[in-house]
Amino acid sequence: MVxxxxxxxxxxxxxxxxxxxxxxxxxxxxxxxxxxxxxxxPTPGTTKIQADYTSVxxxxxxxxxxxxxxxxxxxTNDPESTIxxxxxxxxxxxxxxxxxxxxxxxxxLEQMPWYAYKAExxxxxxxxxxxxxxxxxxxxxxxxxxxAWTHPYQSAKHVPSIEFPIDFLNRRxxxxxxxxxxxxxxxxxxxxxxxVARAIDFEGEWPVVGGIRGRTxxxxxxxxxxxxxxxxxxxxxxxxxxPSDLKAGKITTSWAPRFEHPSIPPEQVEVFSAxxxxxxxxxxxxxxxxxxDEWNRLLPDYEFTxxxxxxxxxxxxxx
Numbered sequence: 141m142v143x144x145x146x147x148x149x150x151x152x153x154x155x156x157x158x159x160x161x162x163x164x165x166x167x168x169x170x171x172x173x174x175x176x177x178x179x180x181x182p183t184p185g186t187t188k189i190q191a192d193y194t195s196v197x198x199x200x201x202x203x204x205x206x207x208x209x210x211x212x213x214x215x216t217n218d219p220e221s222t223i224x225x226x227x228x229x230x231x232x233x234x235x236x237x238x239x240x241x242x243x244x245x246x247x248x249l250e251q252m253p254w255y256a257y258k259a260e261x262x263x264x265x266x267x268x269x270x271x272x273x274x275x276x277x278x279x280x281x282x283x284x285x286x287x288a289w290t291h292p293y294q295s296a297k298h299v300p301s302i303e304f305p306i307d308f309l310n311r312r313x314x315x316x317x318x319x320x321x322x323x324x325x326x327x328x329x330x331x332x333x334x335x336v337a338r339a340i341d342f343e344g345e346w347p348v349v350g351g352i353r354g355r356t357x358x359x360x361x362x363x364x365x366x367x368x369x370x371x372x373x374x375x376x377x378x379x380x381x382x383p384s385d386l387k388a389g390k391i392t393t394s395w396a397p398r399f400e401h402p403s404i405p406p407e408q409v410e411v412f413s414a415x416x417x418x419x420x421x422x423x424x425x426x427x428x429x430x431x432x433d434e435w436n437r438l439l440p441d442y443e444f445t446x447x448x449x450x451x452x453x454x455x456x457x458x459x
Contacts, residue, residue, distance in 0.1 A: 144340065145170045145206045145236075147227060148213035149188070151402070152299035153244055156333040157210065159297065162186070164337060170206060193223040199230035206231075208238040208340060214403040215242075219256035225264050232268070232275055238346060239277040241265065244332070247281045247351065248428025252419040254412075278339070278350035282332045283325025283431040286354060286447055289366070290454040296329040303397035305421060306359070308366050308455065312377040313359075314393050314417070316386065316425045320360040324429035327354030328445045338439050351432030354444045359424070362447075369451050383425075386418040 144161065146154055149171035161167055162185050172191040182188055192198055193213075203209070209231055215223050224241055231239050241261045249255045265277050287294075289308045291301035305314040316322075335352050357365075363376050379393040391414050399416045400409055423429055436444070 141166050141168065142207035142340070143168045143170060143205055145172060145203055145209045147172050147191075147209060147211040148242065149173050150175055151212045151214070152296070153329065153332070154210070154212035155298035156296060156329050157212075157336050158186075160333040160337045161340070167340065170202070172202070193226055196226050196230050196233070199226060200233040203230050203234040203236055206234065206236050208240070209236055210240045210336065211242040212244065213242050214401070215257045216254045216403050219260065221257040221260040221264065224257065224261045228261075228264060228268060228275065237276060239265075239275050240280055240336075240350075241277065243279045243281055243350075245281065246283065246423055246428045247349075247431055248423065248426060251422040251426055251428055252416075254416070254419070276346050278346040278348060278434075280332070280336065280339075280350045280352060280435075281431045282327035282335075282352040282354065283356075283429045284327075285332075286326040286328045286445070286450060289447075289451055293454065293458060295450075295454050299329045302399060302401075305397055305417060306362055306366065307395075307397070308370050308451070310395075311366070311371045311374065312379070312395070313363055313366075314396070314421070315359060315378060315380050316421050317380045317382050319421075319425045320363075321358050322425050322427070323356055323358045324424050324427075325351075325353050325356045325431035326362075326447060327352055327431075328450060331442075331444050335435050335439065335442065338442065339435065342438060344438070347434040347438070349432055349434055351434045351436070353431050353433040353436050355447055356430055357447065365447060365451065369455050381421065383422075386422055389414060389418065391417060 144167050146158060146169060148154055150173050169186045171186055171188040189202060213223060249259045268274055287296050288302050288304040291303055294301045331354055367376055396417055399413045404412050
């Protein structure tokens, strides 16, 4: 049994991981949040604390006795990643053994400017350990969430469904010209949570790059899968964008996914949706979402959910 601090514990992915960790009945969970703490009785096995992420001394006090930190905090408006740097400094001062920064997505970040804080956190962690290992850490990188392809039906308990350029509901897709054979990794949120729980118990040293590979698949294979599940007798309607249009921010398709996230102010959703669409398509084309398989190899007995079975069940009986 170890004490685990969950940073950004009110987020959907964090809640999925918390549920799996609590189900093991092995660990004590310290849930840190910027929100006001509730007056109701806490869930057994958890302690919730309202945290001031600007104070390293206060964070150090809170994290004393913690073995592992899992960060899920999204700070898209903090490209310098001040919060995560403060957490890292406090973790080192408090004697924390392991740290997982807020990754939970792509291996590459160059095409997605809203992930600048992740890149800066990676740089800072590497600098901290440049001369000798001070803090053990891993970058959990599962690629895209397979659950996105069940939109508008939610297929995870806490992570809401999101619109995506490959739209199973309306049998359509938006691609970059010539990108049909480009590949990316897809992993269910449920598998991510279970891998993290097993990583907590892993007795060896955490790998710095912590790829989680549910399945690596091409855009063409994904669309063919969608057609088999959703439209056996009718192909998906495909629209394409040129790389130059994307670079210029010109979205000329007849539709575009709307990306909504708690970190995006409602009045900025339309603007950010265009930016995110361009970034995600460019990232897929660049191979940024193709994850490695470090955790697959370290946990060889874990069986990952495959997209065919997951999506066939999720869409069964749906119009």
